[in-house]
Amino acid sequence: MLKKLWVLLSLVLVTTMLVGCGGGGAGGKLKVGMVTDMGGVDDKSFNATSWKGVQRAIDELGIDGSYLESKQQTDYATNLAQYVNQEADLIITVGFLLADDTADFASRYPDTNFAIVDFGSLGDNVRGLTFSTDEAGFLAGYAAAAATKTGKVATFGGINIPTVAIFMVGYEYGVNYYNQQHGTNVEVLGWETAANDGVFVGNFESTDDGRRVAETFMNEGADVIMPVAGPVGLGTAQAVKERGNAWVIGVDTDWTVSAAEYKDVILTSVLKNMDVAVFDTIKAVQADDFAGFNGENYVGTLANDGVGIAPIASGAVPAGISDELEQIKADIIAGKINTGWAEYSASLE
Amino acid sequence: MNENSKDTRRARTWGIVFLVFAALMLVLFLPGTTGSQRTTFAFDLELSEALPIGSLTFSTQGGLYLLVVLAVFLGAWQLAKGFKQVYLILGVVVLAFVLAFLTWAARDNSMNMTGMLQATLLRAVPITLAALSGVMCERCAVINIGIEGMMLTGAFTSALIGSLTQNVWVGLFAALSAGGLMGALLAVMAIRYKVDQIIAGTAINILATGLTSYFSSRYLQSIPELNRPPTFVQLPLPVLSRIPIVGPVLFTNTAPVYLMLILVAVIHVMLFYTRWGLRTRAVGEHPQAADTLGVNVFKTRYVNVILGGMIAGLGGAYLVLSSVARFDENMTAGRGFIGLAAMIFGKWSPIGALAASLIFGFADSLRTNLAILRVPIPSQFLLMAPYLVTMIVLAGVVGRANPPAADGQPYEKQ
């Protein structure tokens, strides 16, 4: 009985090993690999949005695209090595936590193209994809201030890291700018750039926390809330939807599309068009005349539509506000308005 | 005589503790205030049916002094005469301290007390259900450390089945079944196979995390329609919901919240006043004794552990069907473990578990309010607070809580 089992086992082992090693190798397609950070590809945030860009490239450009999830810090290099060994043409890493490993691989594989979301330049063959989210957050803050009836707007984050906080910084500055322009006194709950601290739920998982924090905000009189915490924000949207007399501001993508069930309470969304940046990067690499990144980076701004805000819910703000927002957008592009980046960086020193 | 002197010494210690609290209020909160500052506590909630009672605005320093005087008075009385219910008075003094903290934090600002109490209860719901699950299992001497996994399973199932059927009750029922199934797995391992119960629970946690995450990434994420369950609507109870403060907090809730409150009461009554409860407690304390009187120890344990699993499943379903209307990986975020701590803190009684969970819920909602009021404590430290509270509570205040005598021991027919 046991002997037979052994024979069977070893047979299975041998065959599976033989088959397993045959994997890999793609046709003439451009091979693009994406390495997520620990949130995984279904984080409802930057991993998901970046993957959307790759998916679009698969559909529209006919590339061979795939992703590898990371569960722990040491997985990044493992996954990068996996793609390097598969001789991927472009490797996209998502999140600043992968910067060190990306830099390392980029220097060792100068012929491979890399792109990293949320981090700046790392070398000639790496394209940094960064976003001036404060600019978009500024517009959202301005719109929020215009939309509030209670004079209080709120925001909170998952964990206090720069890519999260920068949304909140722009938001606060936008509200203040509105106050300045309209002589109002709209208050921001949940973030203070000067203190570099605010309301954080401490994770990107517990949607219930998002709901409870939203309820507390509403009880304290806020009627616009911007959650910067991945799926936790959907808990906020649910709370606001049930209450009905407040607004949510989506982040990363247009929530009226990605979370359509909440579209009635979504004032607008702060767009961080990572998918566009990723898609553009893939497209550039696929182009016939592509000659390497040569240290060229991508900074998503209002100017190049790398960041922006989604259309504002109709009737939510007074009629003139859209025009004002257009003007502000132009002023930001022209560098006439401070969106808070400088002060925020200073507070980090 | 010796025993008496020890008692007086303890009484004196408590008196000093109360005075220290008073001194802390003076030192910590008073210096940062000015005479012109005013604190506002609001009590009305928007959209609630409760009769409005307005808000309370008072001088910050005045409020602080009042609370300090209260604590000093209680401390002095304790030193001089001593209270019979020391722990009750301790509660009052701690409450005074928290109020002083809030008075200080909300200086030149306002805070909605009713809102905070409401958040306290709602945040306590999943923790209480987790703790109740623990009570059910441990009262018959099966340790359940797999509550977290059972909750996750319940949450996942309720999201999936709720979405498929678009019926909250079916979703809830599915979560109960899934939780019960996980409970049955624990029961079989603990009772039939006599596996170390903590290890069995750990296995359930790992397995449930893996299964829910795996199926979530295979199905729920790619097909959003599978992750759009309906939710329970609020059912304000007639008349009761119009009472100020109490109405919005207690009587304007969804069915699972009422269900939780009813479960606490029912399990408490069942445990201490019915045949099932008597047998359960006997099995947890002295299974042989129960066995020799013809009580089926194994059956009692199977039933209780499966029921415990169902309650944990309900806790998961609450998060989905009564809170956020979707499942996300690891969305329980440690509530099962906090519930376990609440069970111990509550001394294995349902009402105690509720009380302990409310303390955790309060710590949670308090830190949100404090962060909104821009208390200059880094958010990370505010986030640590509930865990620190748990440790302090376990180490000091409850001292040695006594679990059911046979807790964790598999029963063998001799």
Add this chain to the structure above:
Amino acid sequence: MPPVLELKGITKRFPGVLANDHIDLTLEEGKVLALLGENGAGKSTLMNVLYGLYTPDEGEIFVRGQKVDIHGPGDAIALGIGMVHQHFMLVPVLTVTENVMLGMESIKNKLFLDREVAAKRIHEISEQYGLDVDPYAMVGDLPVGIQQRVEIIKLLYRQADILILDEPTAVLTPQEVHGLFQVIRSLLAKGKSIIFISHKLKEVLEISDSIVVLRGGRIAGSALPQESNERSLASLMVGREVILTVAKEKAQPKEPVLEVKNLRVMGEGAHVVVRDVSFDVRAGEIVGVAGVQGNGQTELVESLTGLRPAQGGAVRLLGKDVTHASPRVITEAGTSHVPEDRQRDGLVLSYPIADNLIMNTYYLPPIARGVVLQEAAIKERAERLVAEYDVRTPSIMTPVGSLSGGNQQKVIVARELSRPDQLVIASQPTRGLDVGSIEYIHSQLIRKRDEGAAVLVVSAELDEILSLADRIVVMFEGRIMDIVPIEKATREDIGLLMAGIHPDEHGADVVATKEAA
């Protein structure tokens, strides 16, 4: 009329053991059948078979002439069979009423426990049989004797008419035993039949109508009390002539080794359980501490060995103050300790014998050099002690848990007595052992005395104290009732002292501490 209970050819096997080998028993209505035998003779197994806790491999049971199958306690209860276990089956945190009604609850309103009705019935039963018990008392707060009454009430509540009493007198004072016998007689008068299990010859002779002696799982013989005496029953029980007294020389006490003065000790739950106890133990004598279990002896020993802090008073060992010393300091000062519960306190059952033999010397040379254990030395020592103390084991690497109780105790005795200590404290040294092991351990304690050590023996068995001790300290409710030299000790007097009654009415207040002072 058929006998009320009849067992025919009951056989029960456990892996490697034949616990009951074709046992036949007959119990007549209104009579007491005594089941006599040593520990391990198969009495408890037989009764567990009868009570449905075990299923017999062979044999038949007849109740009132009807053949019955008993698959669990529920069946036994339904047939009117009830059992008072040697270790009480009571839940300490429940009340008397709750304990009694458990499994047969009175219910009101279809759901709720009806404690009043049950309490009323308990009250009736206690009136009827002279069992005075408060139905609302918490069982854990009751003294042992009362707990036993609760157990009997449990049976009567279930209308049992065949009562099995398993070693009911083990935890009682002679006076309480007397009370129990009165209860038994009133039960018989109401037509109940009783199986009385014991290994105490005197009691069996006093209460029973017929006697069956078990040995090694078989019936060794049966007897009628009026035709038997202690000696004949004992030889039936043990299978050979036994010497019921221990041979020893008269003690030659020398200087005091242990001096205890006004010692106060708290028990669990912050009650004082040892109250101002003073006595001494001299080199070359055995002092026996007599008393019903739970009168502070356990805490006294724990305090003397450093396991429980003293609240007041002083303990001096060889002139050195050790009142607040740690167990290790006390051990190193020259104390051996045979703990009361060998499996719980004295051994690590999963360890081999060799590892158990080094439990208090593991850190000393030659067992350890620095922190490194010396395996050769451990083995050598184990081989030597196993041979010297007659531990019956296949190997020194056998886990202690697989040895018999007697051999387990010998391992502890070997470990403790092999050291050149001047003080030996032995708590219940022979509890639950067979006669052979008891004799052996007694002889070792006496050898130790004769070598000049001071020996303190605590035992709940009055016979053990009477046969071993040179002086007897009697404890009651944490106090020393009296200290009696063996020459002046009589069974009856010591029994009265154990029950808190001073036989000498005039000296009651004076005698308590005179010896120690």
Add this chain to the structure above:
Amino acid sequence: MSEKNTTQGKAQKRRSRGRWRALLTPLMAIVTALILGAVVIVVTDTSVYDAFGEGFGAGLLRIVEVVVTAYGSFFAGAFGDPARMVRGLSTWITTGDGSDWVQSLYPLTETLRYATPYIFAGLAVALGFRGGLFNIGAEGQYFIAGLTTVFVGYSLTGVPWFIHVPLALLAGILGGAAWGAIPGYLKAKTGAHEVINTIMLNYISFRLAEYMLDVGGPMARGDGRPVSPVIQPSAQLTQFFPSNPNIRFNVGFFIALLAAVFVYWLLFKTTIGYEIRTVGQNPRAAKYAGMNVPRTVVLTMALSGGLAGLAASHDILGVIGFMPNSFSSGYGFDAIALALLGNSHPFGVVLSSLLFGALQAGARNMQAIARVPLDLTDILQGLIIIFIAAPAIIRALYRLRTPDEGEGAVMTRGWGQL
């Protein structure tokens, strides 16, 4: 005399056969878990349903294909490709270019690298089990040790490696030990159960690490990211294949093996280990024997924490080179499985860690080739724990004979006090 010898010989033979049988149950547990894992993979693969739409035979074929692809890539990722190894070796011999040979070893080195922190963490939990303590806090101890080890790693400059590396390792040990000693102390002094306290300390340690590494925080690198500075080169653990930096197999693995030998020696050959085991098996007996039970409890938890800390030291000094604010690893719960699987014996832990290392390395390859979510490893691990903890299930399933009961560690003792 000679008779005695032969009986002893027989007994020995029986014992060694028993040992093989003891290995059989875990093996069957793993196989069973893999089979159930395959069921999960197949059931959740839509292509299988499509294939069944075409016909029953096609469906069956597809099932085999799915399973073989999944587990094939799994084994290839865990152990490598034998053919490639041979090819690489022959190239090396003929041309002197060893890079192919080294590259072919990559999967194997990944397995060993994943196994290294597992050995440390598994030893931590196993040591706790031996001492009757249930350390669920390896994760938190890992975090705190990460902070201390990385601090020494980056802040100390100008010291040679043979001073820097031991110092950084020591920092990790001390950090973990301190964090482990807290619940030990609380248990010894107040009876608060270590399970709850270690869980609480896990959450606290995450927040603490977040605070320390927060941008602008005390240990932040200062490039706008919540990560620590990179450690000095002198603090790096020696890499074995510097020619191929993708291979991050380092001397840490051998430190882990040394740690296992040390724990074995400590537990079974020293008086300290004797105390730890006695307290674990029977704290009352330990107290009666004059051992200082509270001190032993604190010591056990500190040692356990120190071992968990070494896992962090390995990951930082040998693999990542810095500490990010989300350092999470899941080692805490995995370690429980490892200790259990290894029967709380140090060498058993090494074996089970190798298994889990293979599981992790294989799963990553399985993700890349067969696109099976990584979460499958959790399912497999959960199942393996269940089957190992309840060997009766496996024995019943495969009709194996019941082995002789030997000395096992007392795992936990409920909420009971010392």
